[in-house]
Amino acid sequence: MGPRIGIIGGGAIGGYTGGMLTKAGHDVTIVDQWPEHVAAVKANGLTIRHNDGEINVPANYININELQSIDDPFDYVFVAVKSYDTEWAAMLMRRYLKPDGAYVDFQNGINDYRLAETIGAENALGCVITIAAGCYEPGIVLRTDTNPLAYKIGEQDGSDTPRVRELVEVISSASGGTYFTDNLWGERWAKLAINCMVNPMAGITGLTSDKVRTDPRVRDIRTQVGAEVIRVGRALGHTIGDLLGVPAQMFVDAAEGRNIEDLEIEMDKQATNSGVTGRASFLQDVIKHRRTEIEFLNGFVSEQGKKTGVPTPFCDALVAVVREAGVGKLEPNPDNLAPVATLLQN
Structure with a gap:
């Protein structure tokens, strides 16, 4: 059994990544604050469109108020909310992360400093996203690029660790173009x-x-x-x-x-x-x-x-x-x- 993954923010990037990981067979829960989007996915699954193709995935979306029902903590929490929501989102998910678990910053900008200040640098990994995506209507996410490079994952100090290698392997199973980097900054x-x-x-x-x-x-x-x-x-x-x-x-x-x-x-x-x-x-x-x-x-x-x-x-x-x-x-x-x-x- 692979790691259990929680994603806070199920819009464009969080939705696409979580959906593709679900399709690859991973245990993923996606927490989102757009009720209509969550309701649409619960009713009809998550539709993912890319390169004129379309798939539908039974992604496990929940509303923020449903997070309290989570009993089995996550190995990793992907932070995929807007930059201005970083601190509260990280603190919200802290109760649901295993003691030896890690956060992974999936955001635009450079929020790694603030994430580290909130939950400790030793608990934080970074993922540089090079795909483009959109979420324009409930229940549907679009990948709008054809880049062969998708995700670059690394430790804040550049070290090569088992957890970062595990994440590279996990995300690679859902998306090609996933690599380890020792130059996160x-x-x-x-x-x-x-x-x-x-x-x-x-x-x-x-x-x-x-x-x-x-x-x-x-x-x-x-x-x-x-x-x-x-x-x-x-x-x-x-x-x-x-x-x-x-x-x-x-x-x-x-x-x-x-x-x-x-x-x-x-x-x-x-x-x-x-x-x-x-x-x-x-x-x-x-x-x-x-x-x-x-x-x-x-x-x-x-x-x-x-x-x-x-x-x-x-x-x-x-x-x-x-x-x-x-x-x-x-x-x-x-x-x-x-x-x-x-x-x-x-």
């Missing part, structure tokens, strides 16, 4: 660069994930944002690898006026080869008039930039656009980028 910052380039601009403009990578209206801003994230991450001492196949240094070079066409060729390839055509999670939140994760993406980079002395004017400006609109009030439109675009003239 570097991988986190690489993913953060992607999130900071794609997510806020998708939410601000309404563009889909592929268009944010290639649309001329956002291209130069995207490059500057990516370069800021990479510079800050490097200033903190992290080794930042490729951003879904594109070398990190290419963004820095292009932001400084070097080899711009080379980067655009690579970004066009990425948009085509990854098959990412859906709505970024940030845009999904904007459409639903929900709070966004801006403070934990570009806002986090701005904060770390101040600590390291690395300027982050483009990240600062994107945060300002979202803040000025107010929670749940941002209406996506490319014209929203006008204040950010003025920085390109400097």
Whole structure:
């Protein structure tokens, strides 16, 4: 019998991952706070769509208020809620995790620090997610990419441990492209660069994930944002690898006026080869008039930039656009980028 897994957050990533693990025969319970979604899965199973295909899985979804009925604790808890919900979600699940169990951060941004502060660094693993997914209606999750790389799992200190190898094996049974990493922080910052380039601009403009990578209206801003994230991450001492196949240094070079066409060729390839055509999670939140994760993406980079002395004017400006609109009030439109675009003239 394999490990018993609990997932807090059964939307796009939590739902897709939990559903595929269930399909592979693992013992998975998914806890979610959207009653209609839970009810739909209980009634009809979880529908997973990917690459024009569709499967239905008898995923074990429960509402948060049903968590009290759990008697058999989990070996692992995957935290797949929004960044701003990290602390309470981790504490909620603590009672239902075995004493020697571990949390696994499945979120956007870099919440590993906060998770470690909440439940102890020795109890926390990280998983860098490189798939794209959506959950637009109850009972259905979509995987909206064709990336061969899906999950990178590691310890916060980079060590190679039995538990991280077990998780790699478990998730590999449900999804190809799952790997161990001894450079969790570097991988986190690489993913953060992607999130900071794609997510806020998708939410601000309404563009889909592929268009944010290639649309001329956002291209130069995207490059500057990516370069800021990479510079800050490097200033903190992290080794930042490729951003879904594109070398990190290419963004820095292009932001400084070097080899711009080379980067655009690579970004066009990425948009085509990854098959990412859906709505970024940030845009999904904007459409639903929900709070966004801006403070934990570009806002986090701005904060770390101040600590390291690395300027982050483009990240600062994107945060300002979202803040000025107010929670749940941002209406996506490319014209929203006008204040950010003025920085390109400097």
